[in-house]
Amino acid sequence: xxxxxxxxxxxxxxxxxxxxxxxxxxxxxxxxxxxxxxxxxxxxxxxxxxxxxxxxxxxxxxxxxxxxxxxxxxxxxxxxxxxxxxxxxxxxxxxxxxxxxxxxxxxxxxxxxxxxxxxxxxxxxxxxxxxxxxxxxxxxxxxxxxxxxxxxxxxxxxxxxxxxxxxxxxxxxxxxxxxxxxxxxxxxxxxxxxxxxxxxxxxxxxxxxxxxxxxxxxxxxxxxxxxxxxxxxxxxxxxxxxxxxxxxxxxxxxxxxxxxxxxxxxxxxxxxxxxxxxxxxxxxxxxxxxxxxxxxxxxxxxxxxxxxxxxxxxxxxxxxxxxxxxxxxxxxxxxxxxxxxxxxxxxxxxxxxxxxxxxxxxxxxxxxxxxxxxxxxxxxxxxxxxxxxxxxxxxxxxxxxxxxxxxxxxxxxxxxxxxxxxxxxxxxxxxxxxxxxxxxxx
Numbered sequence: 001x002x003x004x005x006x007x008x009x010x011x012x013x014x015x016x017x018x019x020x021x022x023x024x025x026x027x028x029x030x031x032x033x034x035x036x037x038x039x040x041x042x043x044x045x046x047x048x049x050x051x052x053x054x055x056x057x058x059x060x061x062x063x064x065x066x067x068x069x070x071x072x073x074x075x076x077x078x079x080x081x082x083x084x085x086x087x088x089x090x091x092x093x094x095x096x097x098x099x100x101x102x103x104x105x106x107x108x109x110x111x112x113x114x115x116x117x118x119x120x121x122x123x124x125x126x127x128x129x130x131x132x133x134x135x136x137x138x139x140x141x142x143x144x145x146x147x148x149x150x151x152x153x154x155x156x157x158x159x160x161x162x163x164x165x166x167x168x169x170x171x172x173x174x175x176x177x178x179x180x181x182x183x184x185x186x187x188x189x190x191x192x193x194x195x196x197x198x199x200x201x202x203x204x205x206x207x208x209x210x211x212x213x214x215x216x217x218x219x220x221x222x223x224x225x226x227x228x229x230x231x232x233x234x235x236x237x238x239x240x241x242x243x244x245x246x247x248x249x250x251x252x253x254x255x256x257x258x259x260x261x262x263x264x265x266x267x268x269x270x271x272x273x274x275x276x277x278x279x280x281x282x283x284x285x286x287x288x289x290x291x292x293x294x295x296x297x298x299x300x301x302x303x304x305x306x307x308x309x310x311x312x313x314x315x316x317x318x319x320x321x322x323x324x325x326x327x328x329x330x331x332x333x334x335x336x337x338x339x340x341x342x343x344x345x346x347x348x349x350x351x352x353x354x355x356x357x358x359x360x361x362x363x364x365x366x367x368x369x370x371x372x373x374x375x376x377x378x379x380x381x382x383x384x385x386x387x388x389x390x391x392x393x394x395x396x397x398x399x400x401x402x403x404x405x406x407x408x409x410x411x412x413x414x415x416x417x418x419x420x421x422x423x424x425x426x427x428x429x430x431x432x433x434x435x436x437x438x439x440x441x442x
Contacts, residue, residue, distance in 0.1 A: 100147025205355025248381015
């Protein structure tokens with residue numbers, strides 16, 4: 001069947017068969033479908049949606065568009081985590097070494113930033129020399145040594161998603177539930193996992209802005225994981241404000257280093273709490289721990305005793321990064337950056353933060369991509385000094401912009417300032433600090 005015929009069928013609302021979806025994915029991988037044709041079918045899928053059978057067929061075709069990892073010889077349970085993306089969400093960089101320190105192998109295949117959200121690979125590449133372009137042999141060797149590997153989709157591992165991921169960003173088809181499920185789950189199921197834990201973001205800085213949307217996405221991914229015999233659970237976490245103290249690639253690496261060194265401050269507390277909760281879920285599902293409370297205790301101990309940091313340091317040695325940043329996190333920061341404070345325009349309490357707008361501001365500075373081939377400036381970003389519910393005084397700093405030049409700072413400052421809503425003291429009783437975790441799906 002010609003690509004035009006499949007596009008027309010989906011455009012007109014017909015269900016695609018398993019063989020038709022496999023034909024599409026084969027065309028993506030072998031180059032017989034043009035980018036225009038791929039984008040057209042993605043848009044038809046976005047508008048018309050996919051049935052559960054279509055979605056599972058798409059996941060299956062994408063998983064087997066290349067090789068699948070076989071880590072059965074490691075002798076330990078294999079688990080991973082995935083987040084649907086947000087601003088300042090750097091938990092993967094803590095979770096991988098922390099889970100491995102607790103006895104779980106973590107083959108973490110990640111992606112780059114999409115839209116206003118950051119990407120794990122971009123954060124890792126802010127570490128000079130760090131190699132995310134691993135082949136399957138290297139991934140297995142690194143995991144056998146330090147317990148986890150952090151890499152991108154290889155040319156042989158889920159090659160279909162590599163192309164679809166970029167085109168979705170270009171064609172405004174990111175926020176499609178079945179396409180999100182297919183993208184995330186194909187990469188994760190190709191890792192040869194026993195367990196998968198999902199962090200589905202909800203709020204104004206997430207792709208899913210309502211709890212109902214987030215729950216539907218979480219349930220769809222959990223159901224898909226179970227269909228493919230992987231123990232899968234999800235938690236729904238808040239993205240109505242940035243996670244942690246920093247957003248921006250090297251700044252987020254700096255934050256996770258501070259956390260693993262035991263130097264977390266109060267602004268980093270939600271990064272710590274969410275990371276520990278996700279690792280604890282992994283430990284229960286893999287059978288390393290019998291219950292969630294024991295798993296929390298085990299996770300906290302492995303973070304506080306430096307085991308996670310040692311795992312991360314060893315991984316840096318294996319993947320080409322500079323292990324000295326574990327001893328001196330300041331080495332990851334660009335000393336040439338301007339630090340421009342953003343001040344509160346009135347006294348009161350922070351009642352709302354437009355998190356998406358803050359993520360877009362970082363993209364405008366070069367910290368993210370408007371197009372897939374855009375270069376990243378890893379050093380730019382924002383340091384957050386206040387969260388929702390915090391009291392501020394007129395003229396007090398609410399955040400600090402890390403940027404290259406003063407003209408850039410003036411434009412970004414106005415955008416950042418507009419992202420914060422400050423209510424008077426009289427109205428402060430109505431302000432509720434958002435819960436970090438909104439619910440679980442299993």
